[in-house]
Amino acid sequence: MALSLSTFLTFLWNGLVEGSLIALAGLGLTLLFGLLNFINIAYGEYMAWGAYFTLLSKVIGLPFVAAILVGVIGGGVVAIAADRIVFQNFSNRSPVVLLVVSIGVSFILRNLIRLLVPSQYTTALYGVELLHVPNIAGITILGNQVVVLMLSVLTLSGVFLLLNRTRIGIAMRAASDDTDLARIRGIDTDRLVIYVTALGGTVAGIAGIMLGLESQVTPSLGFTFLIPVFAAVILGGIGDPVGAVVAGLAIGIAQKVSLVIIPSEYTPAIALLVLIIGLLTRPDGVFGEATR
């Protein structure tokens, strides 16, 4: 198959956009995972709720920027609600029990969307024409992709600023590394759980909105996106924010560039391939600083 340079660059660009989405979703998940120590299947639903808060705000006439804000806050609120109403009551139980509990929460949240949202919106587009971008050097660039990438870079910078430059962010990282040690040093880890949940949910909300922007909004949009996100979190080393972002970008780019050699039907398998190779060669994550 003859492959022109511009086609390859288009694949690379698509991979970058996809990767930035996986990276962002992975960042939120790894923050939650690092502190709470269980696989939260309901994370995909936080994403879907974010996307739907935005969609419905748009439908009732809010400007798109305001609608995005509603979705971002909505994702955080749903995450906190799930934590306070459900997960908190299981905090002294094993990670596996929490994992199964999160399956229940995921069922409830996903189908609540189907129950509450009018049926014409169970598959919907935001219906916004955001930007017109000319093709550069033969690369097909869509306006939505540019917005997704910009939002992603903005959010990533914001979260890393928070994690590295603020007291609360440093406390989050400390507690993620070693919760008991952080508590001994006077960090109120119970309150920190709320902050981290809010941050993780907010990031999930943004990722969900972007996912809806890139394709379409459905109640299972986050659920079906979980595998590459989990792959990124594990490959990056659980609880390692930088690792999750690097691994997310790597998986996104590998998925799209792999189109050069394998048929598009099998691109989702790339995430697993990258994950298995990663786990066998670097069991502690790309940077070898996993929390366990």
Add this chain to the structure above:
Amino acid sequence: MGAVGTLLNPSLLATTAIFIIIWGMLAIGLNMHWGETGLLNFAHAAFFAVGAYTSAILTTPPPEGGAILEATRTIGFDFPIVVGMVGAIVVTAVIGVAIGATSIRLEDDYLAIVTLAGAEIIRLIIINQGSLTAGTKPIKNIPRPLEGTFQEVLGLGLPYRVYYVGIAGIVLLGTLLIFRHLSNSPFGRVLNAIREDEEVPKALGRDTARYKLKSFGLGAGVAGLAGALFAHSQNAIIASQFTASLTFIIWAAVIIGGSGNYVGAVVGAGFILGLQALLRVVPSGIPVIGGNIAVLRPIIVGILLIVILYARPQGLLGNKQQTLAGMKEGS
């Protein structure tokens, strides 16, 4: 009156019973993995699909060129149903061992994610290998065991499904007895020891990875048999019937029933399906937002799962000591 009439319709009752049996088999397989050995398998729906497809492909003839709906499928064998069922067990067990082999040495969470992703790959293969599986189209005219015999010999005029409950019930009972026996054998005790603390059987010279692979193969094989039972009860199967959600529902069944207990696993499956059957008929008089009762079911299952885990950590029939011992505190 109408609601009760629907509930007691023999055809609907038989359909519910068949599903309880099939999901019960799936729950037995998962209980082998999780309840006995402590393995976090999240590929169960894929094992189920492999079993269903294997048996369907083995027992249907290759479609003629004229078959438009299955135009892409070119492979079929037209073997007897027994061959299909045995083939389903073997192929699924082999695939289970293969997925297990990539990840069996990984820790809990990692194993969960790798199996979940492995299941997704199996789904992709089923959708895309059309010459074998008909892709997103259905495989039709799957034969039913002893279909004519029942009608001719017994001649009670009952729908075929009612007889199928008997066939599937016998398979379930046999499976249950075999697995309970395994559970009480030295083999089962090694599996339990791995669940409690892998280092102990290792220190005693057991090759724990080997035992875990065997557990993976056995549980997957049962899921494959459940898939075959499903395929032959359905007449036609289609890829969209085998979603990852099923894996999570079977997890719920095992946990609700009480992990570590095979009868409990079946009871858990019956509990969820019985509830769904009830929800299908009861709310005819209850106003529901948008009239959308189908989405209320998973919500109620989700709430029940959480409530049962909170109020009764050992599940409905679980042995408290055994179940809680399997769940390591902290991480």
